[in-house]
Amino acid sequence: MAEIVAGVATSHVPAIGVAIDQGETDTPYWRPLFQGFEASKRWIAALEPDVAIIVYNDHATAFSLEVIPTFALGCASEFPVADEGWGARPVPLVHGHPELAWHMAQSVIQDEFDLTIVNRMEVDHGLTVPLSLLFGQPAAWPCPVIPLCVNVVQYPPPSGKRCFDLGKAIRKAVESFHESLRVVIFGTGGMSHQLQAERAGLINREFDTRFLDDLVHDPWAAARIPHVEYLREAGSEGIELVMWLVMRGALDDEVIEVHRHYHVPASNTAVGHLLLENKGKR
Amino acid sequence: MSENDDYHDIPGTYVFDAEHSRKGYHLNMFCMSLRHADNREAFRANEAGYLENFPMTPGQREAVLGRCWNEMLRLGGNIYYTAKLAANDGITFQDLAAAMTGMSRDEYRQMMVDGGRPIEGNRSKSEGKWNG
Numbered sequence: 001m002a003e004i005v006a007g008v009a010t011s012h013v014p015a016i017g018v019a020i021d022q023g024e025t026d027t028p029y030w031r032p033l034f035q036g037f038e039a040s041k042r043w044i045a046a047l048e049p050d051v052a053i054i055v056y057n058d059h060a061t062a063f064s065l066e067v068i069p070t071f072a073l074g075c076a077s078e079f080p081v082a083d084e085g086w087g088a089r090p091v092p093l094v095h096g097h098p099e100l101a102w103h104m105a106q107s108v109i110q111d112e113f114d115l116t117i118v119n120r121m122e123v124d125h126g127l128t129v130p131l132s133l134l135f136g137q138p139a140a141w142p143c144p145v146i147p148l149c150v151n152v153v154q155y156p157p158p159s160g161k162r163c164f165d166l167g168k169a170i171r172k173a174v175e176s177f178h179e180s181l182r183v184v185i186f187g188t189g190g191m192s193h194q195l196q197a198e199r200a201g202l203i204n205r206e207f208d209t210r211f212l213d214d215l216v217h218d219p220w221a222a223a224r225i226p227h228v229e230y231l232r233e234a235g236s237e238g239i240e241l242v243m244w245l246v247m248r249g250a251l252d253d254e255v256i257e258v259h260r261h262y263h264v265p266a267s268n269t270a271v272g273h274l275l276l277e278n279k280g281k282r
Numbered sequence: 283m284s285e286n287d288d289y290h291d292i293p294g295t296y297v298f299d300a301e302h303s304r305k306g307y308h309l310n311m312f313c314m315s316l317r318h319a320d321n322r323e324a325f326r327a328n329e330a331g332y333l334e335n336f337p338m339t340p341g342q343r344e345a346v347l348g349r350c351w352n353e354m355l356r357l358g359g360n361i362y363y364t365a366k367l368a369a370n371d372g373i374t375f376q377d378l379a380a381a382m383t384g385m386s387r388d389e390y391r392q393m394m395v396d397g398g399r400p401i402e403g404n405r406s407k408s409e410g411k412w413n414g
Contacts, residue, residue, distance in 0.1 A: 014375065029395075060362040064314045065307055085317045085369040153362055155299040192398075196361035197352055198294030200379035201390060203398025231289050231297060232405055237361075265394040267376045 002100065002174045002181035006047060007247045007255070008040070009215065009274040010133055012056060012188040014125040015267035017089055020132050033271055036261030037133050043258060043275055044134045049184040051097050052145050053104075053170065055246040056126035056188045057152045059084070062118075068154050069116035071166065074123075074147035075101040082122035091128050091137075097144035100177055104146070107173030113166050123147055130188045133273075152189065152240050156227055163242045164223040167249020174250075187247030189240025191262075192233070193269035202235040203270045208262065211241060212272060216257045219248045237269075252278045293404060293412035294383075296355040306358020312336040312346070313363035316370045325370065351382045 016033070019025055025034040061082045063069065079094040105117050127147055135142055148170075151157055158166075167185075174183050191211065194202040211234075214222040223245055230239040259275040289297045296302060303310075312333065315321045325332040333343050345353040346367065354364050368378040380390030393399060403410035 060310075060314055060360070060366065061317070065303060065310050083317065083319075085322075085366045153298065153360060154303055155297050194295065194399075195365075195375065195379055197296055197355055197382050198384070199292070199399065199404055200294075200383050201393055201399040202401065202404060203394075204401040205397070207401070228289050228292075231295065232292050233401060236292075236295050236297060264397055267374075268379050268394065270398065 002177040002179060002183055004171055004174050004183045004185055004250050005049070005278060006184045007251045007274075007276040008044070008130070008134060008184060008186045009244045009247060009272065009276070010130050010186065010188055011190055011266065011269060011271040011273070012126045012129040013266040013269045013271065014084075014129065016271075017125050017129045017132060020137065021090055033263045033266055036263060036273060039259055040134055040261075040273065040275055041136055044184070047184065048182070049143050050181040051100060051183045052131075052143055052186060053148060053183060053250075054127050054130060054145055054186040054188065055148045055150060055243045056130070056186075057240060057243065058149050059124055059126060060153065061124035062121045062149070065154070068151055069118075069149070070151045070158050071113065071115035072118045072121070072149040073101060073105050073115050074118050074121050074149070075105060076119050076121060079121055079123045079127075079145070079147060081128060082124045084124050089125065089128055091132060092140045094123055094127065094131070094141060094147075095144045097146055100174070100179075100181065101146045103177050104170060104173040107176060108166065108169040111169040111172065113169050118149070121147065121149070126188060130186050148246065150243050150246070152242065157239055157242055159227070160223040160225050160242045160245050163245040164219060164249040167246040167251075170246070171250040185247045185250045187244035189243050190234070190238055191241065191270040191272040192235050192238045194235030195237050195268055199235070201268055203264055204233050204235070204238075205262075205264065205270065207233045207238075208270055208272055212260060212262070212274060215244055215248055215274065216255060216276065219245065222248070248276075251276055254279060291406050291408075293407045293409070298360045302358045302360070304358070306342075306360065308336045308338045309342045309346070309354065309357060309359050310363040312338065313359070313366045316366045322370050351378065
């Protein structure tokens with residue numbers, strides 16, 4: 001039986017990818033941000049996951065306004081790294097795990113989560129920045145990746161509760177897979193940030209702190225946050241935080257917070273990061 | 283105002299809802315086309331001519347040609363799409379954000395380093411500088 005052993009929450013700001021790719025992680029601007037991920041790199045190296053499920057959003061890259069799936073699961077054997085308009089990031093090709101991904105699709109659809117199955121998809125910074133933050137700059141990513149793409153660009157995104165419940169269905173799917181695999185799940189995006197219009201640059205540390213606390217200890221409260229509260233309190237792009245709830249739903253009700261990091265700013269954004277373990281899964 | 287659209291009270295923010303998406307479809311699809319290098323070249327060679335490929339409104343065309351970033355959002359543009367036009371111009375996301383707030387590049391960057399724009403006074407159009 002496969003099992004989900006741990007969860008990772010992290011922002012996926014594109015400028016973080018640029019800083020890594022251009023060797024700027026040790027500059028005064030970036031050092032405090034990257035220092036908070038040093039322990040995480042050691043943690044995930046020791047964890048040696050067999051598969052990473054990465055919940056992220058596409059930023060007008062693989063999907064445009066032509067087709068807008070609310071949840072899209074990547075079932076391909078590989079996912080090319082996209083040119084988002086300024087050249088593709090110099091990171092390894094992302095390999096999938098089609099067998100587990102198809103099993104997940106089949107299981108969650110039968111569980112009433114009607115997600116979209118994707119067999120060809122480029123992945124953008126939403127997926128590759130979290131990989132870089134946790135795995136550094138290897139010649140090849142250390143494990144296969146199953147991308148779960150959530151629409152948070154076209155309003156409305158799925159509700160926090162729907163995301164939380166999808167996480168639970170994903171867990172059930174993983175646990176019914178025949179092969180013994182240790183799976184880590186990433187929830188990415190956030191934290192508070194607004195990229196657009198006259199209110200751009202909004203950061204709400206108080207909201208972010210409460211969200212981090214609730215995500216760990218009272219995820220049901222976090223799952224009840226209405227969209228308008230994210231938009232108002234965490235900024236129009238802060239609503240990406242619903243994706244963290246998919247990750248949290250896939251974990252035990254009670255988890256161990258192994259690590260927390262919070263830093264302002266990365267470009268326009270508050271960066272938040274959590275490592276969560278299911279009790280007794282190490 | 284129904285529960286579903288009470289976000290209209292949030293200042294300096296254009297929620298990319300159904301109405302915006304419908305209005306901005308061709309504007310956004312133009313921006314999307316700039317993801318490809320050959321399209322970027324064609325656009326640079328003749329901006330107004332390239333825009334003829336997309337059935338946008340005259341206002342949208344003007345906003346694109348004049349790089350009126352907030353106007354593009356008001357006319358249905360989405361920030362992840364308009365950012366592709368900014369990238370084509372060599373403008374980073376942070377500098378694009380600065381331009382939309384009316385601050386200088388350095389002022390905006392310093393505001394972010396100092397912890398960002400505070401939430402106090404920025405929740406509702408009835409507050410502070412947004413009121414009137």
